Amino acid sequence: MCGIVGAFSRRGAVLDGMVEGLRVLEYRGYDSCGVAVADGERIEIRRKVGRLSELEKLLADGALAGARIGVGHTRWATHGAPSDENAHPHSDGSGRLALVHNGIIENYLELRRELEAEGRKFSSETDTEVLSHLVGRELARGAKLVDAVRTSLARVHGYYAIAVMSTGAGGGLVAARQGPPLVVGVTPDAAYLGSDVLALLPHTRDVVYLEDGDVVELSPGHYTVTDLAGKPLERKPRRIDWNAEQASKGGYPHFMLKEIHEQPDVLARTAFDRILSDSGDVSFEHGDWSDERLRALDRVQVIACGTALHAGQVARYLIEQFARIPVDIDYASEFRYRDPVLAGRTLALAVSQSGETADTLAALRLARQLGATTAAICNVMGSTVVRESESTILTHAGPEIGVASTKAFVAQVVAAFLLAVRLGRARGTLSVEQGRELLDELRRLRPRMEALLAPATIERTAAIARAHVDAKGFFFLGRGVNFPIALEGALKLKEISYVHAEGYAAGEMKHGPIALISKGMPIVVVNAPGAVADKVRSNLHEVKARGGHVISVGSDAASHELADETIEVPATIEALSAVLNVIPLQLFAYHHALARGCDIDKPRNLAKSVTVE
Numbered sequence: 001m002c003g004i005v006g007a008f009s010r011r012g013a014v015l016d017g018m019v020e021g022l023r024v025l026e027y028r029g030y031d032s033c034g035v036a037v038a039d040g041e042r043i044e045i046r047r048k049v050g051r052l053s054e055l056e057k058l059l060a061d062g063a064l065a066g067a068r069i070g071v072g073h074t075r076w077a078t079h080g081a082p083s084d085e086n087a088h089p090h091s092d093g094s095g096r097l098a099l100v101h102n103g104i105i106e107n108y109l110e111l112r113r114e115l116e117a118e119g120r121k122f123s124s125e126t127d128t129e130v131l132s133h134l135v136g137r138e139l140a141r142g143a144k145l146v147d148a149v150r151t152s153l154a155r156v157h158g159y160y161a162i163a164v165m166s167t168g169a170g171g172g173l174v175a176a177r178q179g180p181p182l183v184v185g186v187t188p189d190a191a192y193l194g195s196d197v198l199a200l201l202p203h204t205r206d207v208v209y210l211e212d213g214d215v216v217e218l219s220p221g222h223y224t225v226t227d228l229a230g231k232p233l234e235r236k237p238r239r240i241d242w243n244a245e246q247a248s249k250g251g252y253p254h255f256m257l258k259e260i261h262e263q264p265d266v267l268a269r270t271a272f273d274r275i276l277s278d279s280g281d282v283s284f285e286h287g288d289w290s291d292e293r294l295r296a297l298d299r300v301q302v303i304a305c306g307t308a309l310h311a312g313q314v315a316r317y318l319i320e321q322f323a324r325i326p327v328d329i330d331y332a333s334e335f336r337y338r339d340p341v342l343a344g345r346t347l348a349l350a351v352s353q354s355g356e357t358a359d360t361l362a363a364l365r366l367a368r369q370l371g372a373t374t375a376a377i378c379n380v381m382g383s384t385v386v387r388e389s390e391s392t393i394l395t396h397a398g399p400e401i402g403v404a405s406t407k408a409f410v411a412q413v414v415a416a417f418l419l420a421v422r423l424g425r426a427r428g429t430l431s432v433e434q435g436r437e438l439l440d441e442l443r444r445l446r447p448r449m450e451a452l453l454a455p456a457t458i459e460r461t462a463a464i465a466r467a468h469v470d471a472k473g474f475f476f477l478g479r480g481v482n483f484p485i486a487l488e489g490a491l492k493l494k495e496i497s498y499v500h501a502e503g504y505a506a507g508e509m510k511h512g513p514i515a516l517i518s519k520g521m522p523i524v525v526v527n528a529p530g531a532v533a534d535k536v537r538s539n540l541h542e543v544k545a546r547g548g549h550v551i552s553v554g555s556d557a558a559s560h561e562l563a564d565e566t567i568e569v570p571a572t573i574e575a576l577s578a579v580l581n582v583i584p585l586q587l588f589a590y591h592h593a594l595a596r597g598c599d600i601d602k603p604r605n606l607a608k609s610v611t612v613e
């Protein structure tokens, strides 16, 4: 939701590194930003509504360039509209303290009243400023910074990732985590922290993922972790093999386009080392995926949000088809509050790119409390969802910066395919031969994905997208594994073009939504040869008969013949058609948004990882 950075250096000049860190983290929230630095007793705060470029204008005078310690923040507003006053960092008015925060302080009003009653003056509408005053009050009572932070956090209910700096005796840089992620890295001359490892990569690849309840004290070359009570905790660094180049745009105009083009490699990195051709099976590295554990299951409960949920919906079709085990799926935000019943021995499968989505994490914890065994399909090894799951299928998509998820989605669907094969082989519903055939077809996907990314192919899709740049609304229709793909295609368009687009089960249109079809309305129909291809064709007829303008996407030639426009996709087995069919829909949304002049990588109102509910 927000991006946090911090640095403490023996040799000074932390500002530029912090600004670069904020630039990398802007995808997490970008309605305002700010930094606080100190070079001696006085702390200087510069903050501004708007993008990082606005803040950089405030820093251009170079006055803060020599500072040795600092914190920074890029905000996605929760309490208090985007404004200069509500931008972070916040202080307590003493000039000796600055604090940045990601999350929500649920009891902030009660605490604010208590502090105002003591005469403390507030200058913002944020919940965060309450934290500044709590810490400032402890400092004024003579506490060291780390003790002031621990005492203050003991009063707080809610989610937080915070970084606090103070000057004077007992001052320094302290951070703490309860919910949103925080990562720490040290070098011989400095210490760094950030909401995402990407902000630390230019400094170090050896990082420590803080855990919930951790409080960390940082100084050049050192970090000390304790719990809220002050008990020391052991947090070992792990090496991150992503390099900064992977997180850069690599010559593409937008991260989203770069990440769409990375998908053939993502398929290879996520799948190919896990395929056991001889046995027609797959192997996963993290946790127990043995026949014994998987045979003991009675059902699977998928929990996820947004695009990850669409991947979970594809997983349901694949797992039920290959492993003949019932699969339930629910929005994590619904599952966590509907007092769910988990019958029998359930595998709770969390699907998440970031591994920090608050709703998904809460639903996973609830499923575990209800007795489920847990697993994750996730893109970030050190993330909370991974650390709280008994087993993990890591999607090797690399850092995904574009807020609209693309390569992570494809990786999730590929991981789900592998899981469905593993479950089918473990439960004996897939023979060795069947497993081999499925996995061979998975290997053959890569050149087909490359074909979809050829310039001429992309241009055909782009031309169709541009032709509908003024459409007031879209339908995306599909059945079977392509129903979630229709949902995903609609979501991509909504997210980056800000145009109404509805993904719908093709067979459901006649039960009401078909009334919405007006002459010329673009209807994207996603189809593939297989069990429901003819049914989708019938639905295509139905919408055409009412004046809809049909754009046929997929490898079903008969559908293309019926359509007004076509986006052809190489053929593959129906179970894998979802992986290919989503690519032209990603490109359709990209070029439609480009034609509308929308911000591709940082769409309005969104954030990459929704770490609050």
Ligand code: AGP
Pocket: 305, 306, 307, 308, 309, 351, 352, 353, 354, 355, 356, 357, 360, 403, 404, 405, 406, 495, 607, 608, 609, 610
């Ligand atoms: C993806 O395009 C969306 N930005 C969003 O729906 C995302 O998929 C969702 O917030 C879940 O995030 P996660 O995969 O990191 O849990």
